[in-house]
Amino acid sequence: MQRIGVFVCWCGTNIAATVDIDTVVEAMKYEPGVVHASDYQYMCSEAGQSKIKQAIKEHNLTGIVVCACSPRMHETTFRKAAKAAGLNQYMVEIANIREHCAWIHKDRKEATEKAVVLARTAVAKLNLNTPLTPGESSVVKRALVIGGGIAGIQSALDIAEAGYEVDIVEKQPTIGGKMAQLDKTFPTLDCAACILTPKMVDAASHENINLYTYSEVDSVGGFVGNFNVKIRKKARSVKADICSGCGICTEKCPSRKAENEFNLGLNKRGAIYIPFAQAIPNVPVIDRDQCIKFKTGKCGLCAKVCPADAIDFSQQDEIVEKQYGAVVLATGFNPIKLDNFDEFGYSQSKDVITSLELERIMNAAGPTGGKLLRPSDNGHPHTMVFVQCVGSRDTTGCGKTYCSKICCMYTAKHAMLIREKYPDVDVHVFYIDVRTPGKNFDEFYRRAAEDYGVNYIKGMVGKVAPTNGKLLVQGSDLIADRQLVIEADMVVLATAIEPDQTAKSLATMLTASIDTNNFFTEAHPKLRPVESPTAGVFLSGVCQGPKDIPETVAQASAAAVKVIGLLSKDKLMCNPCVANSNELLCNGCSNCQHVCPYGAIDYVEKEFRAGGKTSLRRVAQVNEAICQGCGACTVVCPSGAMDLKGFTNQQIMAEVDAICR
Amino acid sequence: MHQKTQLQAETIRLISGTNTRKCMKCGKCTASCPAFAEMDISPHKFVSMVEHGEIDKLMASKSIWKCMSCFACVERCPRGVEPASIIEAVRQTVIRKQNNNYLRPENIPELLDPKIPQQALVSAFRKYSK
Numbered sequence: 001m002q003r004i005g006v007f008v009c010w011c012g013t014n015i016a017a018t019v020d021i022d023t024v025v026e027a028m029k030y031e032p033g034v035v036h037a038s039d040y041q042y043m044c045s046e047a048g049q050s051k052i053k054q055a056i057k058e059h060n061l062t063g064i065v066v067c068a069c070s071p072r073m074h075e076t077t078f079r080k081a082a083k084a085a086g087l088n089q090y091m092v093e094i095a096n097i098r099e100h101c102a103w104i105h106k107d108r109k110e111a112t113e114k115a116v117v118l119a120r121t122a123v124a125k126l127n128l129n130t131p132l133t134p135g136e137s138s139v140v141k142r143a144l145v146i147g148g149g150i151a152g153i154q155s156a157l158d159i160a161e162a163g164y165e166v167d168i169v170e171k172q173p174t175i176g177g178k179m180a181q182l183d184k185t186f187p188t189l190d191c192a193a194c195i196l197t198p199k200m201v202d203a204a205s206h207e208n209i210n211l212y213t214y215s216e217v218d219s220v221g222g223f224v225g226n227f228n229v230k231i232r233k234k235a236r237s238v239k240a241d242i243c244s245g246c247g248i249c250t251e252k253c254p255s256r257k258a259e260n261e262f263n264l265g266l267n268k269r270g271a272i273y274i275p276f277a278q279a280i281p282n283v284p285v286i287d288r289d290q291c292i293k294f295k296t297g298k299c300g301l302c303a304k305v306c307p308a309d310a311i312d313f314s315q316q317d318e319i320v321e322k323q324y325g326a327v328v329l330a331t332g333f334n335p336i337k338l339d340n341f342d343e344f345g346y347s348q349s350k351d352v353i354t355s356l357e358l359e360r361i362m363n364a365a366g367p368t369g370g371k372l373l374r375p376s377d378n379g380h381p382h383t384m385v386f387v388q389c390v391g392s393r394d395t396t397g398c399g400k401t402y403c404s405k406i407c408c409m410y411t412a413k414h415a416m417l418i419r420e421k422y423p424d425v426d427v428h429v430f431y432i433d434v435r436t437p438g439k440n441f442d443e444f445y446r447r448a449a450e451d452y453g454v455n456y457i458k459g460m461v462g463k464v465a466p467t468n469g470k471l472l473v474q475g476s477d478l479i480a481d482r483q484l485v486i487e488a489d490m491v492v493l494a495t496a497i498e499p500d501q502t503a504k505s506l507a508t509m510l511t512a513s514i515d516t517n518n519f520f521t522e523a524h525p526k527l528r529p530v531e532s533p534t535a536g537v538f539l540s541g542v543c544q545g546p547k548d549i550p551e552t553v554a555q556a557s558a559a560a561v562k563v564i565g566l567l568s569k570d571k572l573m574c575n576p577c578v579a580n581s582n583e584l585l586c587n588g589c590s591n592c593q594h595v596c597p598y599g600a601i602d603y604v605e606k607e608f609r610a611g612g613k614t615s616l617r618r619v620a621q622v623n624e625a626i627c628q629g630c631g632a633c634t635v636v637c638p639s640g641a642m643d644l645k646g647f648t649n650q651q652i653m654a655e656v657d658a659i660c661r
Numbered sequence: 662m663h664q665k666t667q668l669q670a671e672t673i674r675l676i677s678g679t680n681t682r683k684c685m686k687c688g689k690c691t692a693s694c695p696a697f698a699e700m701d702i703s704p705h706k707f708v709s710m711v712e713h714g715e716i717d718k719l720m721a722s723k724s725i726w727k728c729m730s731c732f733a734c735v736e737r738c739p740r741g742v743e744p745a746s747i748i749e750a751v752r753q754t755v756i757r758k759q760n761n762n763y764l765r766p767e768n769i770p771e772l773l774d775p776k777i778p779q780q781a782l783v784s785a786f787r788k789y790s791k
Contacts, residue, residue, distance in 0.1 A: 343693070343737055393685065394739040432687040462693030462737060476691035478705060483697040 149177020151541025158560030224536030
């Protein structure tokens with residue numbers, strides 16, 4: 001028989017205002033197994049904890065129930081307190097009478113009744129608890145960073161600097177990500193390449209960093225400390241180890257039909273190409289869908305001109321299998337497709353462009369050499385209209401419900417740069433709200449309006465009509481309460497951003513959760529913002545939510561710190577609440593193996609002796625190091641052989657009985 | 662808000678099936694409206710006027726008759742507010758009062774124009790009279 005102590009927390013008035021504490025304490029005194037019940041204003045405080053410790057010793061308690069806030073908040077606190085007083089820490093149960101009761105009810109009588117039920121449910125479970133001992137697992141001292149943009153590069157550099165090995169997997173032929181495509185960066189207007197490329201070089205030359213470019217993660221197995229990852233190195237058709245990066249092949253390639261992705265299709269590239277001049281690694285790749293040799297078997301000019309003999313048409317994808325202790329997700333973003341926004345004329349006129357396309361046009365290394373030219377006729381524009389919130393803050397399903405966060409600032413930047421370089425160009429910006437929280441951000445936006453004469457119009461564009469070589473922009477000016485028609489030469493759409501599509505498949509591989517917008521979910525939105533709810537998986541950059549470069553870099557370093565903290569441990573404590581199978585009851589059906597999301601269940605042939613006979617049977621075995629204790633196997637087991645330690649079927653039924661009593 | 666105006670506003674919301682609180686005041690409705698030049702009250706104001714119970718003012722406005730029900734505002738509103746449905750509801754509220762038809766059969770001869778399809782007249786009747 002257990003000797004249980006129940007401790008009811010007021011949480012100031014958080015609980016006490018809605019739940020009658022005395023009633024709960026009084027009711028608990030008569031529950032089976034309970035030998036002590038008391039209350040305190042703040043159970044989590046030092047004083048509260050010592051009351052618990054004292055009671056454990058005084059009443060010789062074998063287990064405690066704390067009626068307080070969510071176990072996510074203070075379960076660890078109370079487990080530590082119990083452990084300090086000599087109890088096994090798994091002999092602690094939390095009855096959540098705050099989030100699940102006081103906060104969501106108004107009626108004091110009903111809330112009190114519910115608190116009593118929740119408390120006695122915890123007592124009923126605790127009566128069946130047994131002390132558990134957590135096991136240990138090892139930690140592979142190497143991290144995997146998925147995504148080689150500024151987020152991934154920063155995380156990798158910080159982890160590498162701490163002395164751990166890091167691999168970066170990047171699906172593009174070069175690292176650098178979106179930042180490499182940008183022209184200038186707000187609010188200081190330094191050139192993106194000037195501040196990014198040194199970091200790219202640092203990453204490539206760091207002895208602890210290993211780059212897998214033009215590569216993708218094929219599969220992930222294992223668990224925190226021991227992830228087993230298969231990386232697919234896609235065939236580059238160029239031997240990276242002997243290529244000198246001279247670029248002759250890219251110049252001579254006769255195929256010129258492929259859209260240059262780096263310039264967002266604003267110009268063409270060859271079938272063998274290096275995305276941009278400072279690409280790392282500086283090794284070309286053959287786009288096999290465009291290559292004449294791959295399509296017709298004739299050509300092979302690149303191989304003939306290559307002085308290093310590095311072209312290899314027969315190269316195959318290669319699978320590399322490696323172990324990692326931690327994984328950082330830094331998969332980044334893309335602008336959304338504008339198919340649902342015909343009113344802006346993006347598909348009808350070349351002169352309607354996205355903001356990222358404008359970055360390429362403004363960039364000295366871009367398709368126009370940095371000259372602001374109208375895409376349709378390479379003419380000089382005289383009037384430009386910027387439209388904000390294109391596809392952002394849209395609840396109709398056409399766009400994204402969230403604010404993309406970076407558009408207000410980059411639009412101010414674009415407007416300012418254009419007015420600075422070409423004072424003859426009239427710049428109009430249609431905005432719904434200008435959102436510029438951030439250090440020196442609002443000052444930056446006001447500078448665009450006040451010092452550079454950018455015309456900010458509170459309103460939205462309803463329609464862009466390409467007419468006689470011009471763009472008729474019909475919009476509203478809500479301050480003046482009128483409808484405007486502006487004859488523009490170019491229209492720039494501040495297009496919403498969305499997570500890269502690889503996020504979804506990676507989330508499945510890593511059992512990391514994503515939200516309805518496919519952004520990775522953090523373990524706690526405020527207090528654990530760079531950890532995913534899956535142990536050992538960390539988040540860096542826009543894959544977690546829209547953010548600008550300063551924020552991305554800060555988050556990337558924060559994620560790196562978490563990784564370093566993990567890799568610095570020699571052993572990890574395992575959760576002892578894992579599944580175990582009763583081999584005598586197991587009928588070998590494999591249901592549990594099929595539902596296990598972690599691959600923790602194996603089947604073995606075992607000899608059993610019964611009634612003087614020996615028989616060979618297939619039975620389930622759980623790898624406790626891999627099992628995360630989700631309990632899926634216990635639900636599907638038809639013979640009741642599978643059970644979860646700390647949450648046994650018996651304990652769950654006792655809880656249900658206590659609720660229904 | 663006065664009880665009467667509150668009731669009026671509620672009725673408009675009920676008839677139109679709109680939630681005026683969803684409006685984020687971007688003005689894309691006014692930006693999209695092809696009949697804007699004819700209107701005395703801009704489309705983006707319809708929503709806030711219902712929100713503030715200014716139904717009498719809306720009922721007396723020219724805008725409700727100038728709205729062509731093209732639904733450009735409905736199509737383009739990023740929040741799904743449907744200003745055109747609000748206007749339709751206000752128009753119906755006016756028409757449903759005794760002798761308040763905006764279009765009467767006796768007006769037809771002077772409106773006849775060979776360029777106007779017959780169907781337009783039929784739909785005008787549906788829209789402008791009880």
